[in-house]
Amino acid sequence: MTETNRSWVLDSYPDGMPEAGNWRLEEAPRPTPGAGQVLARAIYLSVDPYMRGRISKAANYAAGVQLGEVMHGGAVAEIVxxxxPDWKPGDLIETMGFGWREWAVLDPETTGPNGLRRVDPSLGPIHAYLSYLGMPGVTAWLAMQDIGRAKPGETVLVSAASGAVGxxxxxxxxxxxxxxxxxxxSADKLAWCEEIGFDAGVNYRERADDLADAVKEACPDGIDVFFDNTAGPIHDAAMKNLALxxxxxxxxxxxxxxxxxQPDMGERHLRRILVARARMEGFLIFDHMARWDEAxxxxxxxxxxxxxKFKTDRLDGIKHMPQAFVNLLTSRxxxxxxxxxxxxPTA
Incomplete structure (x- = not known):
């Protein structure tokens, strides 16, 4: 068991798109758990779009990461x-409160997203607890149950459709x-979407100049459910094609x-929402923790x-954490x- 603990801490707030240089890798002695605590080692670490808000100086729905603080993030880990009394060495856990580090001392009495959830390898590969059996999958399922409510024959448009939630x-x-x-x-991403059952697709980079027309071609009867993971021009194109x-x-x-x-600038769609009698609602998984197991x-x-079915993009080694995050934000x-x-330990 290694005696050191490598952690990525926030070194500077990004000005625009984050870069790997916004973080620095620090090394310290491996921590020791105190009374009622556990020590866990990271197996899989997650990067997710919500983390962009955590490294902004602007107010957000959750506390941000301070300069010099370990970057926030989820993990699948093993208790060492x-x-x-409720946790023993060898137990596998998932938590959003681990951070970008190799070892973490955790408090099992913590509730909410930063609490500890047991990982059952019989349900799927343990890294799936950071994807379709974790926050992205639970987000997709609950948001579709509560807001999307897709019905037979309706059209559902999904942005970032090859991503973790999409x-x-x-x-x-x-x-x-x-x-x-x-x-x-990309064509490769759309091909994967077709393989897992999507009926049609739009390459937003190839159709950037006429994106609304491309969406209309793919959704000739209009969009009944728009699951927006991106905002921006894709949002504007979808809003021009809403069904009643x-x-x-x-x-x-x-x-x-x-x-x-910066201000989120774009078209105003109030008349389209009015004419379509559409409903627009934001969804944050942190409001629905009580239904995590149900999902x-x-x-x-x-x-x-x-x-x-699900596709995972995996890099090996904690040294890749900042680059993995930048890859996510830039669709790489x-x-x-x-x-x-x-x-x-289950591989």
């Missing part, structure tokens, strides 16, 4: 030492009998990562039945972006 949304839509349309950044009674799920704004602290059971059942990843920080 425990001073808590690919699950599309398959949930298909499972409900709806027609799923993908928006993604459309539901719009605002889940992410990754296209604004390079202009995060996970549903997603595990879909995967077991072959109704849910393919699927859920993870970093493997240590050995997987």
């Amino acid at each position: 030492e425990s001073d808590h 690919q699950v949304v599309g398959q949930i839509a298909k499972d409900a009998g709806a027609r799923a349309v993908a928006v993604a950044s 009674g459309a539901r719009i799920v605002i889940c992410g704004m990754v296209s604004n990562a390079g202009t995060f602290d 996970r059971r549903a997603l595990a059942a879909m995967a077991a039945d072959g109704r849910l 990843n393919f699927g859920k972006q993870l970093v493997q920080a240590g050995p997987d």
Whole structure:
């Protein structure tokens, strides 16, 4: 067992699109758990779009990362030492409160997203607890249940459709009998979306000059559900193609990562919302922690039945954490972006 702990701390706030140089790698002695605590080693570390808000000086829905502080983030980890009666060495956990580091002392009594959740390898590969069995999948399932509510024959448009949330949304839509349309950044990503069941796709980079027309071609009867993971020009194109009674799920704004602290400028769509009698609602998983297990059971059942497939993009070694995050924000990843920080005992 290594005696050192490598951690990525925030070194500077980004001015525009984050760069790897906004973080620095620090090395310190491996920590020791105190009374009622556990020591866990990272196996898989996650990068997610919400982290862009955590490294902004602007106010956000959750506390940001301060300069010199370990970068926030989720992990699948193994407990190595425990001073808590409910947890023992060898237990596998998932938590959003681990951070970009190799070792972490955790408090099992913590509640909410930073609390500890058990990982059951029988439900799927353990890294799936950071993807379709974790926050992205749970987000997709609950937002579609509560806001999207896709019905047979409806059209569901999904931006960032090959990403961690988007690919699950599309398959949930298909499972409900709806027609799923993908928006993604490359032919390879659209080909994957087709493989997992999407009915049509739009390459937003190839059709940047006439994106609204491209969306109309793919959604000739209009959009009944728009699951928005990006904001920006894709949002504007979708809003011009709403069907009567459309539901719009605002889940992410990754296209604004390079202009995060600037006003979100674009077209105003109030008349289109009015004419379509559309409903637009933001969704944050942190408001729905009580239903996490409910969603996970549903997603595990879909995967077991072959109704849910998932692509993961994995880099090996904690040294890649900043670059993995930049890859995510610039669409250079393919699927859920993870970093493997240590050995997987189930592999």
